[in-house]
Amino acid sequence: MTGWRVSPDGVQQVLTGVDTAATSLVTALTGLSDQLSAAVAGTQSAEVAEAMQAFVEAQTADLTLIQQRIPSARQAVIDATNAVTAGDIEMAATTQALAASAWAPDADAFAHHGGSVPY
Template identity: 35%
Template sequence: MTGYRVDPAGVNAVIGAVVKSAQPIDKAVTALEGHVSSAATGASSAIVGGALQDAFQTLGAQLQEVRSRVPAVLHGAADAGKAVLEGDETMAQQIVGLATGALTETQVLRSMARGGAVPR
C-alpha cells in the first residue's frame, strides 16, 4: 500500500465540478459553429468566406480535441477512484495516465517506485 486515501464524496464532487465547468465549452463551440457558418455565407467575398471556414476548421479540430478529452479524463478518474477503493492502486494510476494520454505506464511506475506523487 502506498498510503493513498480516497474520499468517494470528494471524487464525485470534483467530477461534478469538471462536468459543470466543461458544459460552457460545448455551448460556446456549438454557437461559434453557427456564427462562423453564417458569417461565411453572408460574406460578400468568397475569399473571406473561405478564410473563415478554413480558420474555423483548424480551431474546430483543436476544440474537438478538448471536448473529447474531458469525458475520457472523467471516466479515467472515476475508474481510478473505484480501483483505489478496491485496493488496486497500480491499476488506478495506469488508468488515469493512459486515459489522459499524459503519462506512459513507465512514467507512472517510476514515480510510484520513488514514492512520490504521479507527475502531471
C-alpha cells in the same frame, strides 16, 4: 507532504465541475457554426470567409478530440478512485485482522507463570 490521499467526495466535486464545463463547451460549439456564418456574411469579404473557414478547419479536429476525451478521462478518474477506495478498504481489513491476531492470547506462553501474567 509525506503521503497522498484520495477523497471520493472531493473527486465527485471535481467531476461535477467537469460536467458543467463540458456541457458549456458543447453548447458553445453547437452555436458556433451559425455565429461564424453570420460574422462572415456581415463582412461581405471573401478573404474573411476564407480565413474563417481555415480557422474552423484547423480547430475542428482538436475540438472533436477534446469532446471525445472528456467522457473517457472522466471514467478513468472514477475507475481510479474506486480502485484506491477498494484498496484502502482491503488494507484496513488486513491490518485490522493482523492486529486482532497479534492480541490473541497464547495459553502455553503463560503456563510457566501459573496461568497468569506477571506485572
